[in-house]
Amino acid sequence: MYSIKQIADLSGVSIRTLRYYDEIGLLKPNDLSEAGYREYTDKEIDRLQLILFYRELDLPLKQIKLLMDGYQDEMEILSQQRNQLVEKEQRLRRLIQTIDKTITAKEEGTVMENKEKFESFKQKQLAENEKNHGQEIREKYGEDVVQASNQKWSGLSEEQFKQMQNLETKLFADLKEYMNNGQKDTDLAQEIFETHREWLKVTWPKYSAKAHRGLGQLYISDPRFESYYDNAVQTGAAKVLNEIIQDYAK
Structure with a gap:
């Protein structure tokens, strides 16, 4: 013993x-x-x-x-995990390349092109999202969906990224107005839902109302998501956004 x-x-x-x-x-x-x-x-x-x-x-x-405990197939899980590790390795390689370019640019006194800066930003953001939410998202949606979404994110153009930023800015402003006016404007609630849906479609490989509702639940069950919306709009924003999603994502 x-x-x-x-x-x-x-x-x-x-x-x-x-x-x-x-x-x-x-x-x-x-x-x-x-x-x-x-x-x-x-x-x-x-x-x-x-x-x-x-x-x-x-x-x-x-x-x-x-x-x-024998409730999941070992080969299937190991295969999924291998794919995830390969994807992580590829992201790290891209980050290393970006760091090397940044170091070279600083040493030579040159300036990185905007395209290179944008690619660097996307990879850093992807790594941060993976670190903060990778496990929860995989448990909810599965490895294939996460990989497809990451690939779509990596392929975003600057125009698409600006579109995402504009949609999110509008979402925050409309959500704040909706909450401050007593949450009675159904037309605005519908618009908030549609804005959020369009924002998701920029990076989601395929939209589904069921997945949208699941994400809404995650906004209130995970303190990190909840604080993101509450800090960006006002206290209770994540809860209100989830309620709108549950009402309109059919």
């Missing part, structure tokens, strides 16, 4: 993390001692090694548990 401290020392995983794995049912101890301490065997060590392998592949804990 191994104590939790021994497991932590062997694996490099903190005691706090091991306790959390126990709480969520990912790595349960083999038994508890008479004093109530967790006790592990070689079987749990083998399971922990597999958990660490999946974590190295950036799989979320929820998906790792489903895999290890």
Whole structure:
């Protein structure tokens, strides 16, 4: 038998993390001692090694548990994760190229062309979105949809990006007006929905009302999305926008 401290020392995983794995049912101890301490065997060590392998592949804990408990097909998940890692590698390569160009431009005293700056911005934004929301979006819409959306984002022209900015500016202004006027103007509510839909269509590979409603729910269930709209418009904006989406996305 191994104590939790021994497991932590062997694996490099903190005691706090091991306790959390126990709480969520990912790595349960083999038994508890008479004093109530967790006790592990070689079987749990083998399971922990597999958990660490999946974590190295950036799989979320929820998906790792489903895999290890036999509720998801391992080959399918590994294939999806491989595609995601390849996409991430490509993004990193593009970022490295942009950094190299920036360094060269500064060393030579030249100025990057607007097109190069725009490409740099898109890749940085894509990396930031992936870091902040990649896991949640994949769980909700799936790997194929996320990859298609990322590809469409990468291919945006400057004109399309300006279109997105203009649509978002209009969305914020109309949403603020709608809220300040008591949320009774149904024509304005319809216009807010249509503006948001057009904004999504710029980067979504294929629009669907169901996915739109799902995104609206994410706006109120994820504090990061909620704060984005509340900070851009006013407190409660994410909630109101979701209500409009649920009413009109049919």
